[in-house]
Amino acid sequence: MSSTGKVYFIGAGPGDLELLTVKGKRLIESANVIIYSDSLINPAVEGLARNGAAIHRSSALTLEEMVDIMVKATEDGKTVARLHTGDPSLFSAVHEQRTLLEEKGIEYEIVPGVSSAFAAAASLKAELTLPGISQTVILSRQEGRTPAPPAEKLMGLASHGATLVLFLSTPYLSTVVKELVEGGYPTDTPVAIVARASWPEEKMVRGTLADIERLAAAANLDNPSIVLVGRALDPKATTTAKTSRSRLYDGGFGHGRRDVRRQERS
Ligand SMILES: C[S@@+](CC[C@H](N)C(=O)[O-])C[C@H]1O[C@@H](n2cnc3c(N)ncnc32)[C@H](O)[C@@H]1O
Known part of the structure; x- marks a missing residue:
């Protein structure tokens, strides 16, 4: 049977419903079926559903059951909003769902969202790419049940000294610290952990690779939480260092648009 409905994989943001995109919210409000990752997404999202929408929490479903719901709904011409926390392109298991949908010829679209990486950076008031300090952000994780490819072990990534964001x-914090120090980050490298970024219960801890394990244990952080490492996380670096100024707004750094506006004003 051919399907006429559509599945939307929607990045539902880090928790605060106001961090849903306008498009994501509109699609949730109009969907016939909503499937959401209830372990990480704010359950208040259910309040956006239209009357009569079928709502499923993904923690109770296997992949096959979830895809089955999508198939039946789209065969009936319905739309499905499949919500993933943060942005669907990062550690979201969208790939395995969309592969099965493609096999069945079901139309789908991916709608980006605000990743917890960026919600955490905002809570820390941090710019992850500070000129003179770091111009690279590595988004990764300590390997757990999912192994990392050999070239992506944390110890190897540490050799870049870049800003590191770990989902x-x-x-695995003690392994993370050990690998990063052995890989080359000095022990005084700033580290921040943000738990439940953007939720009312948000908590954060700042320290260095030398003391973050002790500070995190003392703070009794909730899940989910995200670890950010690097000199760009130093609150002093972000406010006072002359080297951390962007050239974009430097008076001596001309660029087309500003030159035109200056001419317009003169
Ligand atoms: C399965 S991954 C999903 C990541 C998601 N796609 C994103 O872009 O944020 C789950 C991990 O994301 C991080 N995470 C998700 N929401 C978070 C939040 N509100 N605060 C802190 N970390 C969060 C945690 O590291 C958690 O273990």
């Missing part, structure tokens, strides 16, 4: 890694 799914707080339970």
Whole structure:
């Protein structure tokens, strides 16, 4: 049977419903079927559903059951909003769902969202790419049940000294610290952990590779939490260092648009 409905994989953001995109919210409000990752997404999202929408929490479903719901709904011409926390392109298991949908010829679209990486950076008031300090952000994780390819072990990534954002890694914090120090980050490298970024219960801890394990244990952080490492996380670096100024707004750094506006004003 051919299907006429459509599945939308929607990045539902880090928790605060106001961090849903306008498009994501509109699609949730109009969907016939909603499937959401209830372990990480704010359950208040259910309040956006239209009357009569079928709502499923993904923690109770296997992959096959979830895809089955999508198939039946789209065969009936319905739309399905499949919500993933943060942005669907990062550690979201969208790939395995969309592969099965493609096999069955079901139309789908992916709608981006605000990743917890960026919600955490905002809570820390941090710019992850500070000129003179770091111009690279590595998004990764400590390997757990999912192994990392050999070239992506944390020890190897540490050799870049870049800003590092680690998902799914707080339970392995002592291994993370050990690998990063052995890989080349000095022990005084700033580290921040943000738990439940953007939720009312948000908590954060700042320290260095030398003391973050002790500070995190003392703070009794909730899940989910995300670990950010690197000199760009130093609150002093972000506010006072002359080297951390962007050239974009430097008076001596001309660029087309500003030159035109200056000419317009003169
Ligand atoms: C399965 S991954 C999903 C990541 C998601 N796609 C994103 O872009 O944020 C789950 C991990 O994301 C991080 N995470 C998700 N929501 C978070 C939040 N509100 N605060 C802190 N970390 C969060 C945690 O590291 C958690 O273990």
